[in-house]
Amino acid sequence: MKAPSIDNIFSNRKNLERILDNLKDGIIAHDIDRKIFYFNKRAEEITGYHREEVIGKDCHDAFGGPFCGSRCSFCGDQPLFLDTAEYPINIVTRKGETRRLEMTATMMRDENDRKFGVLAAFRDVTDLFELRIKAREMTGFSNIIGCDSKMVEVFRQITDVAGYDYPVHIFGETGTGKELVANAIHNESLRAGNPFVPINCGALPEGLIESELFGHVKGAFSGAIRDKKGRFELAHKGTIFLDEIAELPKLLQVKLLRFLQEGNFMKVGGEKTVSVDVRVVSATNRDLKKEVKKGRFREDLFYRLNVIPIQIPPIRERRSDIPLLVEHFLSQAPVIGGQRPVRIGKEALNILMDYNWPGNVRELQNAVQFAIVRCQGKVIHPEDLPLELKGFISEKPKRGPVRKLDAESVSAALTKTGGNKARAAKVLGVGRATLYRFLADHADEMQED
Structure with a gap:
């Protein structure tokens, strides 16, 4: 019996579907109107959705939100029609689990070079990402540089909150990178393709900050020559980052609390209620608990903001x-x-x-x-x-005799402490900086061991 030709195999839709179902990548394809017309077996396994549940539906609705994390060419009013786009996304599966995917979206064209849809291939890298964290192989994450165990824990916290919209409060000394962490939280979240709007609460005069946050209507005060959107409106569907939140005046603390409770506000001089969908991330270099005890910060607002605390090490x-x-x-x-x-x-x-x-x-x-x-x-x-x-x-004061280090004793100390350099330095009786210098100077020798 003569074997079928390659042309015959690919012209048979069922055969083509069998080929795509055997790929290791999930495949989803939709038309120009975002209607899904293909969803392979691996896509079912990764997302938990059956193809019967999503075929024919808008890909922004079929999964309870944009599958692309609002990053694709079809999220705005006017599609951008990029030929290819690659990016990581986090999704929530049908069972409510958060999974990390590497996505490649490609514009499909017909024989006349007309665009007719998008094919997205995605791979679940959640387990690989977790292994890299456990093995301490990461040297950075989402534009944040670091591999120290304390920073790896911060990276883990960022990924843990990715699938939730709960308020996050970041505490860290000046210069530790609080806005970078806030931006990473946004980029890893399901709001990633929408606006990230930062505002420094301590950098604006008290008389202007309410207008900056919530906007104003024309004629609300001298100089208000037109209606203006505030940062909360500009952040609709995205994330607002309130830096130096401890500097927020008491009256505005009340208004912010009301927004966190009800999800709406009124502009300065306005009479209509404005509703927006915004995730709130706040930050400060002060201890908010102490600010509460001193009466400078509302206790009820503190608990509303501090749902998920993240501390950045100096x-x-x-x-x-x-x-x-x-x-x-x-x-x-x-x-x-x-x-x-x-x-x-x-x-x-x-x-x-x-x-x-x-x-x-x-x-x-x-x-x-x-x-x-x-x-x-x-x-x-x-x-x-x-x-x-x-x-x-x-x-610097002159030091007394310092214990001489050698590769064998350092290796033994690191093994004993499970790779914890701070504890290894204590075992060796030297300062951490001394141990770090030794490791940097003897990297090749330590690798051979």
């Missing part, structure tokens, strides 16, 4: 991330005259590792940028660093 508590951050900042340096510093010398890096960084990541970035400008060659030396760092070195 640099002095994650010194192992300093080399990563330095390399990142060096990679961002502009090329002038065809060259730029390609690395930082060991002595200069040791200084950066020992310094306490009261300004945290922002101060470290400034120091590296200063050194790039000051550096005359391709290596940054101690004399290229800012004065306060050199002053810090000269003022």
Whole structure:
């Protein structure tokens, strides 16, 4: 019996469906009107939805929300019709589980090059992502640089809240990257393709902040020559980030509390209630519990905002991330005259590792940028660093004898403490910075062990 030709196989719809059903990737295809016309077996397994439940439905409705996380070409009023788009998304399955996917969406065209729909291929990488976290193989996440165990825990918290709309409150010292974390929460959430709107509550005069947050109507006050949308309206379907929330005046704390309770507000000078769908993420470098005790912050608002607290560690508590951050900042340096510093010398890096960084990541970035400008060659030396760092070195008290480290004892200490460098340093009787320097200087030797 003669075997069927390739053309005959692909012209048979059932055969083509069998081929697609045996792929490891989930496949979903919809037409220009977003109506789903194909959904393969792997897509069923990943999402938990049966094809009978989604075929013929709008892909923004079939799964309880846009399957693309509001990132595709068909989310706006006018489709963008990008030929190909690749991005990670988080979805909520039919059973309510949050899964992380890598998505590739491709525009489909007919024989006349006319667009007729989109084919999206997606792969479930949830387990791989979890393994990378457990194995501490991550050097960063969603534009945040770090691999220290405390930062990995922050990354885990960000992914944990991705599928929920609960308010998140971020606490961290000045310069730790609170807005980066807030942005990561937004990007990992189901609101990712919608607006992320930040506002610094401490940077605006008290008389203007209500208008900035909630908007105003024409004639509400002198200078209000037209209606204006506030940040909450601009963030509709997305996330609003209220930075330095402790600076919010008491009267506005009441209005914010009412919004969190009811989901609506009135503009300054307005008489109509405005309803918006917004996730609220707040942040401060102050302890809000202490602010509540001092009577400066409403207790009921604190509990509304602090549903999911995330604390960002300062640099002095994650010194192992300093080399990563330095390399990142060096990679961002502009090329002038065809060259730029390609690395930082060991002595200069040791200084950066020992310094306490009261300004945290922002101060470290400034120091590296200063050194790039000051550096005359391709290596940054101690004399290229800012004065306060050199002053810090000269003022440091002289130390007594320091225990000499060797690869064997360091390896044994790390094994004993399960890789925890801070505890290993205590076992070895040295400071953490000393251990970090040893590991950096003997990386090849430690790998051989």
